[in-house]
Amino acid sequence: MVKILHLENPEIGKRFEAVRSSLTGWDQAWLDQLRAEAMTRFETTGIPGPKVEEWKYTNLGFLANENFAISNKARQQTEIKTLFDRAHMENIDGPVVVFVNGHIYPALSSYPDGHGISFAVFSENCQAFHPSLANIEYSSALNDLNRAMVTDGYSLEIAPDVVLAKPIQVIHIVTSATDMKLLPVRSQIIAGKKSKARIIETFIGAEGERYWSHMVSEVTLAAKAELSLVQFQLQGKQAIHMTELHTKVAEKANFSHISLQLGSEISRTELLNSFNGEFANVDLRGAYLGRIKQSHDIFTRINHDLPNCNSNQLYRGVLDEGGKSAFQGKVVVARDAQKTNADQSNKNLLLSRKAEANAKPELLIYADDVKCSHGATVGELDSNQLFYLRSRGLDEAAAKGLLVEAFVSEVFDDLDDEILRDKFKEKAAGWLAQELPS
Amino acid sequence: MLEIKNLHVTVGGKEILKGLNLTINDGEVHAIMGPNGAGKSTLSYAICGKDGYEITEGSVTYKGKDFLDMNPDERAGEGLFLGFQYPVEIPGVSNMNFLRTALNSQRCYRGDKDMAAVDFLKLIRAKAKELDMDPEMLKRPVNVGFSGGEKKRNEMVQMAVLDPNLAVLDETDSGLDIDALKIVAEGINRLRASDKAILMITHYQRLLDYVVPDYVHILADGRIVKTGDKSLALALEEKGYVGLGITEAA
Ligand SMILES: Nc1ncnc2c1ncn2[C@@H]1O[C@H](COP(=O)(O)OP(=O)(O)OP(=O)(O)O)[C@@H](O)[C@H]1O
Ligand SMILES: [Mg+2]
Numbered sequence: 295m296v297k298i299l300h301l302e303n304p305e306i307g308k309r310f311e312a313v314r315s316s317l318t319g320w321d322q323a324w325l326d327q328l329r330a331e332a333m334t335r336f337e338t339t340g341i342p343g344p345k346v347e348e349w350k351y352t353n354l355g356f357l358a359n360e361n362f363a364i365s366n367k368a369r370q371q372t373e374i375k376t377l378f379d380r381a382h383m384e385n386i387d388g389p390v391v392v393f394v395n396g397h398i399y400p401a402l403s404s405y406p407d408g409h410g411i412s413f414a415v416f417s418e419n420c421q422a423f424h425p426s427l428a429n430i431e432y433s434s435a436l437n438d439l440n441r442a443m444v445t446d447g448y449s450l451e452i453a454p455d456v457v458l459a460k461p462i463q464v465i466h467i468v469t470s471a472t473d474m475k476l477l478p479v480r481s482q483i484i485a486g487k488k489s490k491a492r493i494i495e496t497f498i499g500a501e502g503e504r505y506w507s508h509m510v511s512e513v514t515l516a517a518k519a520e521l522s523l524v525q526f527q528l529q530g531k532q533a534i535h536m537t538e539l540h541t542k543v544a545e546k547a548n549f550s551h552i553s554l555q556l557g558s559e560i561s562r563t564e565l566l567n568s569f570n571g572e573f574a575n576v577d578l579r580g581a582y583l584g585r586i587k588q589s590h591d592i593f594t595r596i597n598h599d600l601p602n603c604n605s606n607q608l609y610r611g612v613l614d615e616g617g618k619s620a621f622q623g624k625v626v627v628a629r630d631a632q633k634t635n636a637d638q639s640n641k642n643l644l645l646s647r648k649a650e651a652n653a654k655p656e657l658l659i660y661a662d663d664v665k666c667s668h669g670a671t672v673g674e675l676d677s678n679q680l681f682y683l684r685s686r687g688l689d690e691a692a693a694k695g696l697l698v699e700a701f702v703s704e705v706f707d708d709l710d711d712e713i714l715r716d717k718f719k720e721k722a723a724g725w726l727a728q729e730l731p732s
Numbered sequence: 733m734l735e736i737k738n739l740h741v742t743v744g745g746k747e748i749l750k751g752l753n754l755t756i757n758d759g760e761v762h763a764i765m766g767p768n769g770a771g772k773s774t775l776s777y778a779i780c781g782k783d784g785y786e787i788t789e790g791s792v793t794y795k796g797k798d799f800l801d802m803n804p805d806e807r808a809g810e811g812l813f814l815g816f817q818y819p820v821e822i823p824g825v826s827n828m829n830f831l832r833t834a835l836n837s838q839r840c841y842r843g844d845k846d847m848a849a850v851d852f853l854k855l856i857r858a859k860a861k862e863l864d865m866d867p868e869m870l871k872r873p874v875n876v877g878f879s880g881g882e883k884k885r886n887e888m889v890q891m892a893v894l895d896p897n898l899a900v901l902d903e904t905d906s907g908l909d910i911d912a913l914k915i916v917a918e919g920i921n922r923l924r925a926s927d928k929a930i931l932m933i934t935h936y937q938r939l940l941d942y943v944v945p946d947y948v949h950i951l952a953d954g955r956i957v958k959t960g961d962k963s964l965a966l967a968l969e970e971k972g973y974v975g976l977g978i979t980e981a982a
Pocket of ligand 1 (some may be wrong): 743744746748766767768769770771772773774777817928
């Protein structure tokens with residue numbers, strides 16, 4: 295049965311064997327063994343096909359058909375600098391961690407350091423990643439493929455009571471080259487009790503370049519920790535971009551994730567959360583904008599196993615001609631999870647008849663004393679609003695732009711950092727200005 | 733200023749305006765009254781160029797230019813302002829941002845540079861004050877959660893900032909309390925000038941006590957059926973449409 299739902303590509307296993315002895319940390323037996331085990335699991339499971347419900351909206355066919363080269367370290371300094379400048383927010387003068395083609399790039403990096411901060415890079419210290427690589431709790435086909443082939447990544451541990459004054463910027467750059475590249479990167483973040491931090495991650499790549507960027511992140515928040523993870527996805531138009539984020543949130547801790555999907559041909563954002571303490575809060579929000587062959591897939595799963603926790607999800611999508619999206623959000627409230635608050639809101643704006651948005655919020659509630667809501671809409675711009683704006687002098691493009699900006703701004707209006715709010719606005723407005731009819 | 737000749741407008745497959753003629757000269761104030769459903773708002777939308785208001789016959793000429801050839805935003809750039817009978821709510825767009833974008837769009841259309849942010853702020857604060865609008869409302873999303881009267885007053889703030897040559901005001905007086913009516917009327921009077929013109933659509937004589945029109949027209953069944961001066965509005969107030977011999981199917 296497994297075989298019907300899953301696709302195979304024996305080339306991937308062969309490729310692994312061929313490069314195995316040159317992978318990062320190849321000389322460390324424990325790592326080589328974990329990689330091999332992961333590859334075996336991946337080959338046994340196979341690649342989820344379009345008949346697997348969770349993968350209905352993102353076709354992994356390319357994995358079955360294409361041959362990947364593990365990215366090489368070929369570097370073009372001017373190109374790197376140009377991409378870096380587009381991603382880097384220099385008015386935030388915190389630490390910066392830069393990866394180029396899936397490998398750390400020390401020349402542009404300044405690692406986070408200071409009291410209570412342990413930071414490590416996989417290619418410099420594999421050992422630091424042992425816990426995450428050995429933990430197969432989150433095992434899945436793509437996670438295992440990532441684990442087997444991982445080139446680099448970062449690990450951040452924040453000691454109890456430590457508050458990071460400045461956000462950490464992590465920038466993933468992909469340069470132009472000829473082969474399709476596989477860029478498996480990982481991160482693990484451990485936020486100690488009552489610690490507070492923000493990480494801003496930007497993914498950016500050369501236009502016209504076909505590559506598969508796959509990132510697995512494992513995040514743990516101890517009691518009363520506060521962690522905000524902000525992600526800007528500005529990949530090249532032919533890229534395939536996937537992130538898989540696992541979060542575990544302890545008592546009274548707050549986790550927030552906010553993302554903007556602008557680039558790539560295919561994007562898939564997986565956010566999988568479980569609570570392991572009461573009175574904890576998780577806030578997931580994002581905007582995705584797509585047109586011309588682009589497809590964005592937001593897949594969330596929030597398990598409320600314990601009472602008194604809150605989860606909030608807010609996603610806004612704008613699809614223009616040829617753009618497609620899916621929001622599959624699942625909230626499961628276990629029988630004992632009384633006093634759960636869970637909200638899910640997904641609204642989509644179609645700017646063309648040839649655009650498609652799939653909204654699938656799902657609530658499974660087994661407790662009786664809970665407050666849960668979900669709402670999903672797919673609509674067009676309001677013609678009365680457009681006319682009102684135009685009657686005041688705004689031309690069609692400006693009127694549409696203002697309405698679309700207002701529509702997505704709900705996602706980031708509450709952000710407590712003005713620099714970030716402006717960045718979201720600037721990027722979204724830039725997308726609109728690109729190709730809306732004038 | 734504005735010349736409308738034999739205007740026929742079809743909406744949703746139904747002919748609403750059936751050969752309407754109206755000429756407004758520089759410096760004049762006209763009032764249009766008429767029964768519900770007569771086509772008054774249809775006329776205002778047709779002047780403004782709203783989609784779905786199909787002009788099957790006739791012409792609308794503004795300062796010698798063919799208005800029917802222009803988009804709504806171009807007409808605004810030429811100096812037209814429409815005060816809506818039902819102002820539209822726009823969540824997520826602040827009043828301030830909306831008005832600044834509108835003003836600068838019009839300036840750009842006329843070949844002027846954007847107004848500097850400080851100057852704009854001064855201007856809008858002054859206009860809000862004139863119309864007794866709480867400056868806090870400028871930060872709120874356009875018309876969202878505004879009361880009926882607040883929405884109308886907001887239209888007047890927009891008019892004051894945009895300073896049009898021709899204002900078409902569709903029932904701007906409806907829903908205003910007595911004090912607000914006076915404030916709004918003063919706002920309209922401030923716009924009066926020898927090189928400007930105003931067309932007010934209203935159901936009530938009261939507004940015309942404050943803003944005295946040069947002409948009063950009665951629109952019924954898609955045409956102007958009677959034209960007079962201020963006394964026509966008084967006669968109408970006294971006798972009603974039927975009393976003046978005007979029925980829905982005139
Ligand atoms: N989209 C439409 N389809 C069909 N009929 C319409 C449409 N829009 C307006 N009408 C009709 O056109 C007629 C004129 O409407 P209009 O709004 O111009 O009237 P009005 O004179 O402004 O009335 P009121 O005094 O009530 O504001 C009405 O009978 C109305 O029902
Ligand atoms: Mg009307």
